[in-house]
Amino acid sequence: MPATIAQSELPSTPPIAPSRLRRFACMMYEGVLLFGVIFLAGYLFDTLTQSRSGLMLRHSRQVFLFLAMGVYFLACWRRGGQTLPMKTWNIRLTDRGGQPLRGSRMVVRYVLLWPLPLLTALLIGALSRAMGWPSLDLLIVAAPFSIFIWTWFDPHKQFLHDRLLGTELHDLRQPA
Template identity: 65%
Template structure:
């Protein structure tokens, strides 16, 4: 468990959360590669379309295990530690496992809605090049932050968590 943090810590800025998200994407490449490799080895899959839905579930769970384990143990992933960002609740207490799971699942809502909107637009217009806008789907969560009074993500608002700046460790 991560230690109790003061609830008076300032919220992490959007730019720092964005930078952290970019770094997180690099690390997730490794998590997804390893989970996909293990899945393909164990199921003897020869291409990505074999057992496609099962693969998606396995990758969703693998990413969930990565995030929830990191958040549960220290309140931060490696990119969050690099950018001095910590996950905590509104009063600075440790977050329960059910709330961490809810945060992870809810974090997918807006990106999946944007992905669906891109797919719908592509089919409605008949231009398959519209599918390229899918690259913006992961950032859909940031749209809500411009409307939230504290600049929180929607999933953080719903679960009662926040990403705060942590003091930089003292150099010795």
């Protein structure tokens, strides 16, 4: 009598990660929506603090905007693991077991999104000053895309912050 293998004993196939192009398009769409979030949060900050210039209370403003973006992402991820652009591009954020993220993992993921782009921006600024070519500062627009570098080394094409935290982006499109 042949031995049967229980469903739980079968090797699970890794989730299909969205292509880099789809993640890039999602990121661009996210930037458009974040413009509105930042605009409204900045307006609220200026109204509440009566600041007359973007340089007044600069560091407080940056913290407030960082928190406002965090609230946006956490609110969206909490409801199904998707922001509007992620819904549009059929991408969902889950843990490694395919379950929605909860609580502190969402907060840690948001915080872990920032170090690599910020380090890239600092490197671009330092390179610009060291070479004496102010035009190199234009490369700062490439800093957010530094998060894609790890996807070429990761076996499941996940971002570094997702690998570290145990989260994954899933392609929700039906396989052909």
